[in-house]
Every structure is written in C-alpha cells, then in structure tokens.
Amino acid sequence: MPISPFNLYPDFNILRLSHVELVVTDLARSRAYYADLLGLQVTDEDADHVYMRALEERGHHCMVLRRGEKGEVGYLGLKVFSEEDLDKAERYFRNLDHKVEWVERPYQGRTLRTHDNFGIPLEFYFKMDRLEPIHQKYALYHGVKPLRIDHFNCFSPDVDASVEFYNNLGFRVTEYTEDESTGRLWAAWMHRKGGVHDMAFTSGVGPRLHHTAFWVPTPLNIIDLLDLMSTTGYLANIERGPGRHGISNAFFLYLLDPDGHRTEIYCSDYQTVDPDLEPIKWQLTDPQRQTLWGAPAPRSWFEHGSEFRGLETRLPVATASPIIAP
Amino acid sequence: MPISPFNLYPDFNILRLSHVELVVTDLARSRAYYADLLGLQVTDEDADHVYMRALEERGHHCMVLRRGEKGEVGYLGLKVFSEEDLDKAERYFRNLDHKVEWVERPYQGRTLRTHDNFGIPLEFYFKMDRLEPIHQKYALYHGVKPLRIDHFNCFSPDVDASVEFYNNLGFRVTEYTEDESTGRLWAAWMHRKGGVHDMAFTSGVGPRLHHTAFWVPTPLNIIDLLDLMSTTGYLANIERGPGRHGISNAFFLYLLDPDGHRTEIYCSDYQTVDPDLEPIKWQLTDPQRQTLWGAPAPRSWFEHGSEFRGLETRLPVATASPIIAP
Amino acid sequence: MPISPFNLYPDFNILRLSHVELVVTDLARSRAYYADLLGLQVTDEDADHVYMRALEERGHHCMVLRRGEKGEVGYLGLKVFSEEDLDKAERYFRNLDHKVEWVERPYQGRTLRTHDNFGIPLEFYFKMDRLEPIHQKYALYHGVKPLRIDHFNCFSPDVDASVEFYNNLGFRVTEYTEDESTGRLWAAWMHRKGGVHDMAFTSGVGPRLHHTAFWVPTPLNIIDLLDLMSTTGYLANIERGPGRHGISNAFFLYLLDPDGHRTEIYCSDYQTVDPDLEPIKWQLTDPQRQTLWGAPAPRSWFEHGSEFRGLETRLPVATASPIIAP
Amino acid sequence: MPISPFNLYPDFNILRLSHVELVVTDLARSRAYYADLLGLQVTDEDADHVYMRALEERGHHCMVLRRGEKGEVGYLGLKVFSEEDLDKAERYFRNLDHKVEWVERPYQGRTLRTHDNFGIPLEFYFKMDRLEPIHQKYALYHGVKPLRIDHFNCFSPDVDASVEFYNNLGFRVTEYTEDESTGRLWAAWMHRKGGVHDMAFTSGVGPRLHHTAFWVPTPLNIIDLLDLMSTTGYLANIERGPGRHGISNAFFLYLLDPDGHRTEIYCSDYQTVDPDLEPIKWQLTDPQRQTLWGAPAPRSWFEHGSEFRGLETRLPVATASPIIAP
Numbered sequence A, B, C, D: 001m002p003i004s005p006f007n008l009y010p011d012f013n014i015l016r017l018s019h020v021e022l023v024v025t026d027l028a029r030s031r032a033y034y035a036d037l038l039g040l041q042v043t044d045e046d047a048d049h050v051y052m053r054a055l056e057e058r059g060h061h062c063m064v065l066r067r068g069e070k071g072e073v074g075y076l077g078l079k080v081f082s083e084e085d086l087d088k089a090e091r092y093f094r095n096l097d098h099k100v101e102w103v104e105r106p107y108q109g110r111t112l113r114t115h116d117n118f119g120i121p122l123e124f125y126f127k128m129d130r131l132e133p134i135h136q137k138y139a140l141y142h143g144v145k146p147l148r149i150d151h152f153n154c155f156s157p158d159v160d161a162s163v164e165f166y167n168n169l170g171f172r173v174t175e176y177t178e179d180e181s182t183g184r185l186w187a188a189w190m191h192r193k194g195g196v197h198d199m200a201f202t203s204g205v206g207p208r209l210h211h212t213a214f215w216v217p218t219p220l221n222i223i224d225l226l227d228l229m230s231t232t233g234y235l236a237n238i239e240r241g242p243g244r245h246g247i248s249n250a251f252f253l254y255l256l257d258p259d260g261h262r263t264e265i266y267c268s269d270y271q272t273v274d275p276d277l278e279p280i281k282w283q284l285t286d287p288q289r290q291t292l293w294g295a296p297a298p299r300s301w302f303e304h305g306s307e308f309r310g311l312e313t314r315l316p317v318a319t320a321s322p323i324i325a326p
Helices: A027-038 A083-095 A159-168 A219-229 A299-303 B027-038 B083-095 B159-168 B219-230 B299-303 C027-038 C083-095 C159-168 C219-230 C299-303 D027-038 D083-095 D159-168 D219-230 D299-303
Strands: A014-024 A041-045 A049-053 A063-067 A072-080 A101-103 A111-115 A121-125 A148-156 A172-179 A184-191 A199-203 A208-215 A238-244 A251-256 A262-267 A280-283 B014-024 B041-045 B049-053 B063-067 B072-080 B101-103 B111-115 B121-125 B148-156 B172-179 B184-191 B199-203 B208-215 B238-244 B251-256 B262-267 B280-283 C014-024 C041-045 C049-053 C063-067 C072-080 C101-103 C111-115 C121-125 C148-156 C172-179 C184-191 C199-203 C208-215 C238-244 C251-256 C262-267 C280-283 D014-024 D041-045 D049-053 D063-067 D072-080 D101-103 D111-115 D121-125 D148-156 D172-179 D184-191 D199-203 D208-215 D238-244 D251-256 D262-267 D280-283
Touching: A014 A027, A014 A148, A014 A208, A027 A041, A027 A049, A027 A063, A027 A219, A072 A083, A072 A208, A083 A111, A083 A121, A148 A159, A148 A262, A159 A172, A159 A184, A159 A199, A219 A238, A219 A251, A219 A262, A219 B219, A219 B238, A238 A299, A238 B219, B014 B027, B014 B148, B014 B208, B027 B041, B027 B049, B027 B063, B027 B219, B072 B083, B083 B111, B083 B121, B148 B159, B148 B262, B159 B172, B159 B184, B159 B199, B219 B238, B219 B251, B219 B262, B238 B299, C014 C027, C014 C148, C014 C208, C027 C041, C027 C049, C027 C063, C027 C219, C072 C083, C083 C111, C083 C121, C148 C159, C148 C262, C159 C172, C159 C184, C159 C199, C219 C238, C219 C251, C219 C262, C219 D219, C219 D238, C238 C299, C238 D219, D014 D027, D014 D148, D014 D208, D027 D041, D027 D049, D027 D063, D027 D219, D072 D083, D083 D111, D083 D121, D148 D159, D148 D262, D159 D172, D159 D184, D159 D199, D219 D238, D219 D251, D219 D262, D238 D299
Parallel strands: A014 A063, A072 A121, A148 A199, A172 A280, A208 A262, B014 B063, B072 B121, B148 B199, B172 B280, B208 B262, C014 C063, C072 C121, C148 C199, C172 C280, C208 C262, D014 D063, D072 D121, D148 D199, D172 D280, D208 D262
Antiparallel strands: A014 A072, A041 A049, A049 A063, A101 A111, A111 A121, A148 A208, A172 A184, A184 A199, A238 A251, A251 A262, B014 B072, B041 B049, B049 B063, B101 B111, B111 B121, B148 B208, B172 B184, B184 B199, B238 B251, B251 B262, C014 C072, C041 C049, C049 C063, C101 C111, C111 C121, C148 C208, C172 C184, C184 C199, C238 C251, C251 C262, D014 D072, D041 D049, D049 D063, D101 D111, D111 D121, D148 D208, D172 D184, D184 D199, D238 D251, D251 D262
C-alpha cells in the first residue's frame, strides 16, 4: 500500500473544512445560483460580498462570494478545535517556513492565513459567529436543500506529495486511486470530521480547486434539482451525473456555476471515525471507481478547475490518462 | 399539427397492452435476469417456457420467455374489454385482409392472433387466469419491485403510417416528435389505458421491438437496481440512464437482457384519460425531448432492437438523424 | 360477495371525478392553505372565488373555493366522455325523477347539475378551458407537489344503496369493507378512471363529504409536507398519518383545512382498468384495513365531515363500530 | 442552561459506541428478527451466540445475541482511540473506585469491563477483527438496509447525574429536555462521534436500556420495513412511528424484538463535530419534542425497557409526566 500512515497526534487539531471564498464576476448572478437555485441561505451581504450557510449549519458562513475581475478562488477555510490550536498552527507553519499572517475576516475570531505545500491558501479559525438553528425551519428549504458543506477537491500536480503533507496534519486517507503504470497515487480522499473526506486530491494541472461539495438529504433531492435546473435556464450548468461514485459510494451530481466554479451535490457516504479504518484502493483503469454504474466522466471533469488567486499552476507528474472512452 | 385524430369509437375496445413473448437462447439465464434480478414473479414454468407477472398484476402473465434458437420476439399481447370485442376484432382485421387465426395459449381464453400494418404480431384476448393479489405480500418485493407492465416501444419504418393504423384502433397520441426537416413524425406515444402510452413508435429499421417497459414505485427503486446490477455482474447490461425523459416526463433506465432484448424501467408519467388531452409536440433537434437534463442517448439506443420472429424489416423513410453529439 | 355487478355499458360515459366547490369562510386563509401550503396552482380568482389546478392537470380547475357564511360543500364535479354524454345523462336522471338543470359555470362548457340517490349535488360537463401544460415547469412545484385530484370520499347513510346507485353509472367496486355482524357494506371504493377510486363511501351520518384527495409523486413529498406544516403554524391541521392504507395500498396523510374540510394526500395505489378485476374484501374488525401498519384512525376520522349546502343528513343504518381502540 | 460543560480534554479518548450484547431466550427467533427481517449481516454464530454487523461497518460485530433464560442486556460496548486509551481508562475508573476487569471477548483485543455511575456495564476495546468492506455488495442489502449502529438510549433514575458522569468522559450534550417544574433534566442526548448522540438518557425506572438504534439510508427504507413487517407476522412488533423527532430532527421508527428489546430505526440527524455547538433545549410540555408532527408516543414507550443483567433498578427522581394525552 503506497499510503503513508497519517499522524494520529498532529501538532494541532483541525476539526473540519469550513468555508470557501469564491471570486465571481457578477455577484447577483452567482447569488441567484447558490441561494435561489441551490438553496443556500444568505446570512449577510454587501456590495462586494455575499455570505451564505447551509441549512443545518450554525456557523455564519460556509461560502463567501466576493466580486472580482475573474472567476477564481480566494482561500479554503478550516475550523480548528480551540483557540490554542491556532497558535500551535502558527508555530507549525512557521517551522515549515510557510508564510503565515493573522488576517481580519468578518464574523470570525482570530484567523490564521497560510498555505499548503503547493501554495493553496488555507485560513484557520476557531470562532465564527454562531447563528440560531434553522434546520427545523422547513419553510426555508428549497432547491437541493443543502444541509452542510461536505468537502473540497483540488487538482494537485503531485498527489503523493499532497497526501504526505495532509497526513502530517492528521488527515487520513479513506480511499485512493493508484496509477498502476507508475505505482503513484492518482487521487486520494482524506478526512478529519468522520466522513469520506474533508479534502480530496486529483492528479492534474494544479493546484486548482476542482470542486466544493454540499451534503443533501437523499438522492431524490438531486433529482428534484435536475428537474428544476433543466427547466429554468440552468441546463448548461449540469456537467455530470446523477450517479453513484464507486469511490466513497456517494450519490453525486456535478454542476458548474456561472463562473465555472464546480459544485458537487453529494449524499450517502459512510462514517469513518475509526482510526484503524483501512483505506480502500482503486485502480485507475477501473471505470467503476468513477461511477459505480459504469458511465464515464466527461473530459471537462478531468481538465477544468478554478485557479487560486495569484497562484501559479504547474503540470502534474506523469500519469496514465484517467479518461475512459464511452 | 400532423397528428391525425384518433378514433373515439373504434370498432372494438382494446383495454391495454398485456404481455410479450420473448424468445431467449438460455432460459435459465433469462429467468435469472427477469425474476431474480428485476423481481418479476414466476407464475409457471416448464422446460421451454417461463411465465411471469409483476407485483400488482392479477392476470397470469405479463411476460412469457420461450426457449429458442435466437433472441427474437414472438408476439405482443393485448387485452380487450370483453369476449365480444374479440369477435369484433376478428371482423375488423378480416376486413383489412390481415391474416387472423384463433390460437391456443395456456392460461388464456380465446386468443386472436393477427398483425398490424407492418406485420407486428398482435394477440388479443379477454380472459386470462386470475391469480390472487400479491401486491401486499411485501416479502416478495425485490430487485426493482416491478408493479406492472407499462408499454411497448417499436421501431417503425414509417411512424406516420403506424400512428394512423393505431389511431384507427382507438389509440391516442399523447406526445410526439416531429422531424422539422420533413414535416413527418419521427416518433409517437399512444395510449389506451390512461397513461402516456401503451405503444410507442420510433423511426428506424423495422418493425422491431425497441423495448418493453415496467412500472416501478419511485426513482429510488431504479437507483437501487443500478447499485445491484453494477455489483452483481450485470454492469454491461446497463445501457442508458437513469434520467428524466422530456417526453412523458417519466424517470427511466434502459437495460439489455442477456439476448439483447431491451427493458425500460419507468415511473412517474401522468394521467391521460381525457379524450380532449392535447398531444405535446417536440422537435427532433431538441435534446431535452430525450433527456430533460440534457444527456444524449447512446448510439445503440437508436440502432439496436429485437426482431419479430419470421418478420422482415425494412429501412425507414428518410429522416434527420436523432443522434445528438455529446 | 355482497357486491352487485357494475354496469359494463352504462347509459352515459363518466370519465372521471373532476373538481369540487368548497365553501370557505375566509377566502385568503383557504387560499393560503391550498395554494401556498399544499401547492395547488391558482388559475383565476376574484373577490369571491379562487380557482386552482394541480400540476399535471390541463383543465382549468380541480378545486373552486367560494366565499360563504360557513364551511360546506357546493357540489362535486365530474367530467364525461363527450358532449353527447351530457344529453344522455340528462335523460338518465330525468328518468330517475332527479332534479336536473343546466347551470352556468365559468371556464366550463354546458354543465348539468343533478344529484345522486341521497341528494349529493353532482355537476357533469365535458368541456373545460384547457390550459398549457405546467408539469415540466418545475419552478412551480412546492408544498406537497400535488399532481392531480384523485378521488372523493363521502359519508353515506346506507353504503349498499350508494354502491348500487354508482354501479348503475358504471362505477366499479375495487375494494370494500363488510360489516360481518350485519352482512352489509360498511365502506366501498369505486372507480371510473382506472385507479382504486374516483368515489368512495363510508358508513356514517350523511351524506357528507369525508375528504377530497390529491395524488402526489412519492411518500417523501408527504414527509416534506409534514415537516413544513409542523413548523409553519399548521400543526393542528394534521389529523392522521402518515401511513399505508390496507385498503388501496396507498400511502396517505389526512389534513383538515381551516374550515374543517378534510384533504387526503395520497399516492401509490394500483391500476384497475381490467373490467374483470375482482374486488378485494376486508373485514370491519381488521385493523390493517385502515392502516396496514396497525395504527388506528382517530375518532374524528369516523365522525367529522363536511355538509353539502342545503342538504339534510340522516343517521346511517346500524353498523358495528369501526373504531379500534389504540 | 442547566447543562454542565463537557470535558474537552477527557482522561481517555472514547471514539464511539460500538456494540451491544443482548440476552435472548430463543436464539433462532432473534436471529430471524435481526438478520432476516431487519437485514443485519451475520458474521459468526455458534450454539449460544450470533454476531452481526451492519452494512457499512468493518468491525466484526455491532450486536451480539447471547442465549439466556430471560431477555436482558449483557453490556454496552465502546471503542476507544488507541490501546493506550484502555490503560488510561483503567486508571480513570479505578480512581473512581468502579470495579474494572480485563475480559476475554471473541474477535476483540484487550477489553476492559467496568460500569458507569449507576452500574450500567460498559466494555471498552480498541481492536476488533476487521472484515472486508461489504457496503458495495448490494446483493446483501435487504430488510431496512441497516448501515451502522447509531446510538444507545438508557432510562436513568437521575438524568442530571448521568449527564455529569458522561460529560466527564467527554460526551457532549447536543439536545436536552428540561422539566420546567423542577428545573431538572428530563432527558439528554450526548455524542462522541459527531452525530446527535452515541448515548441518550431518559428519566425513568433505571438503569435500563431503552433502545439500540441503527442508521438507515432514507425514510423510504423505513416505510419499506413497515410494509414488510406488517405483512410477514411482525405487526405486533411495531411500537411507534414512523415520524420525525423534534429532538435530533431524525426520522424514526421504534420496534420491539421478540424478547421486548427495543430497536430504533433512525436516519437524518445532523453533524455535531464543532465543540462550540450549542445544545438545543426543549420543554417537557412541548409535544413536538417527541414528534415534530405532533403525534404522542404511546405509554409503553415511557415505561418499557430492558434490564441489565444482574443490575438492580430504582425509581427515578421525581419529574413531571412526559405522557401527552392524544
């Protein structure tokens, strides 16, 4: 097994992925997509920002839309276990010679900005404004009824290196795809919060954000969203699905927002809190890893992603092609 | 509108489609597919036949598998309103100079065999052995939980001609696809029993049977079947779907049985009992007629079908291509 | 079997139940219940009326709310097969010495008003304004996503007499409850359109309307409605359910509107177009006829109903009590 | 708020609830209930034991049935984060003067047996035989398709005392019911693994096990189980539901096994990994805490439970009655 062991007792305690800042070129259009169509709840907005949360979340935001010149990603937000963990994180990243800075973020307490081994901007915090529960205010449920942010997936130019970096932070691989021709990792799914992943890496031109995923109640909510999108002018935003992933066993749908940021709608993966949970290995040549039912992913799914603001990308280390002809 | 009016008061009263005889090359293998995998209930069998019904049906069979040399279709069965309608049907088809004969069919009363305008073998009956209800014997439900046979779809070499023939029998068009380049019908959906169709016609090399459809409770049963098929050796039998049809609004999945006979799993169309229900027109160039969500059908879906035993096929009248590039 | 045979060839052809006029005391409040909460679509309204249809219906209305002094029922509407059937119906009811009159109803063609054997006001029509299809305008779907009106259920003072009357009109019993202590019918379900019923009769002080039912896509829509009602001020309007009926095998929920008119939300019954479909018999003492899963119906369900305007009720013929202690 | 803070850094790290040993009087009958009816997977069995796991679990067992003279509970099993945590746990309970012993349990590594403040037998372990994943062997899914054990609920004679004890072990209250008349806790839901609870306490004669819960994919699986039970001789085993809990927001069904051990079928609660997640408070007088839709729980639900083997029960501290008249 090419998976290096994860750090059972990392230097600081990352609780879960928390939120993403997406830069969008037309704030009203993107607000319509995420809030009116998908069903995220707007918690605040001004001329340049829209803050949103999903229906079972009590933190102020899981997504921040920021008006900008082009579609790109500002940063990935992660919540730590305590204020002390922020100080430990600062020391950890300084020891790595990664740039660290304390930044001001509305509705959040102390926020530490740094980056991962390939430069992906990460922002850690512990305190965020807590809002009243709305998960039983069923009049608010619409669209695909998003319950919570579930995970990020990023293109990495070297998945082995990304996995090693996040293993050290205490992320554990739950499933992975091996490129048999090289023995290298082609993709990996890594978690902190007890699901299949908080963060996944896919081999490709990177680092780029492949997608942000939201958890929904059942596959029927995904079918409802497809019916809605295909009859309200969003047909072209549907990229792939619906289907069942082999990897993660989740039911999925992939969408592209008006700036091309990819959204996954996701449900039905499994609990992973056991530290001795064995990772599941898949072969790059197995079409069922992509879709258990056999349907191949479109080429765009392997090639298109969102760049992080100000971050150069590079070609990936050589791998076999993941594209399976229909 | 190119749809000719249907006959409100046809010469005899066809109630609904009833059953199909499929010739299969390996009876055990096909029984495993229809009964063990899909969940049809075997009501009788011998060395050469398997009779099956779906879970809410009380007639003895909706499908008869017959052992044979090659995969082909024996006939399509239809139930009429009364014994008298059989005699009226005999007169009707004799007047058309179609061959008619009274045939012996196990578990059925008097059965009239004839054919449609392109030679498709049709067998009409009124009486069939009635079995005790099993729709509340939930221990029997498995596979995709098929509740009833829903419709046949046939390739026709001339859909306008097929529609005219069945209009005269009292079948009413509910939806249709027009080839704008020629003004001809490219496909039509026609019903007797109050759903979107008992019989549909698609332009193609024909006459051939395109598929036989079964009604299931909800889209989740279709998802369950996909999970089951893809993990029990039936991955290659999945041809298309799941998806929502534009035409009929039904949720669908297309499968191929071990001999290549196509099965549709189908739910969620609408009630059509009003005689003044206006047919819905679709353009051949509209990808949403195939799949509301935009996914194109594979080439095989337009080309592959099951021949009727002993019946020559012919090329269709010229039409534009229905195939939409992905 | 105490069920008299139905008339296979009735004097005129009733197609299906069509619509109901409910008299309500606060039009805005009732509109909020049926349109905003349940999801019926308003097709027209004025100071005294609200017209609504369900999502797959193309006729102008399946429910008419009319402002009045007290909650009661104006009439039950039924659609016939043709204009000629209206004239045949007129002759039929005149021969019975039932009062008949031609009435003006907005959005309808010729409309014949008469009554059944116990005085229930029935209005027959063939033509109603046809509206454009909205079943694929998924942005309109909300509440419980009602697709079509499904049936009426009435308290009858003598179910045997009601069944005989409707048998003569060509309604066929699909299921029935026998009071074993008397050998009389306690309840019966009768259809025209090919489902378990267009009209049901339950023994009780009558004639009164027990409920009007709407068909919805799946049981999950009913669960969604319960979540919505219980968190938006409609908790007290939930009367019974959710559950599976033994009789009809349908998944159900019973609600009471602001004037006490009962609504059933209903899905998953079965196709009944075969004229030789055997009625299913249930015993009054069998708790599973009410709810397959065993939960008893509340007392109100057996006692409360809506009176028809201007119509006296009478006590039912003696029967055993249907109430099963919890 | 009467909830004492939980211990963020407990002396040892409990990962999650793991398994229960139920003593049953007829092993074959109980095996039929849990394995054949509900769908748990038998992983081993001998003349006196049946070991079972749910479909996404890779540990050897989440339930052990043991043949005995009467229906009672052997112990509750919990998994810790590491072998070292077992030694820390031993010291912790010795310091409390609780009896501790190392016991032999098949398929498990070192297992520490002790008890909680009211004597509930708890068995801690880290290592259990790991089995191959079966969550994608869909041919095994049947019954209610149980995916994993979700939680225990116990009657406690003093919920405040139970909560304080488990708070010290690092369990955090997510929701609770306060008896306003006394200011005391009437019930509390406490978690370790990131859902609403691993362990709940309800005021009553105790300690007794109220129920063991299994997580299933969707509410439709619960409806399927109800249909199956009510038509295969298990009607009397259905105690309460289906419904939506106010507390936890979960969709539920309560069953009684052949010895009266209560099973909850459960889905759709929410993620609780944030250590700053505020507990949600409910009033004992609020009927919606029990069932969001208003239906009261039956008396048996408040009174019936399973005793722990050899453990005396006592009356609860005085509280108001939780029983809400229908």
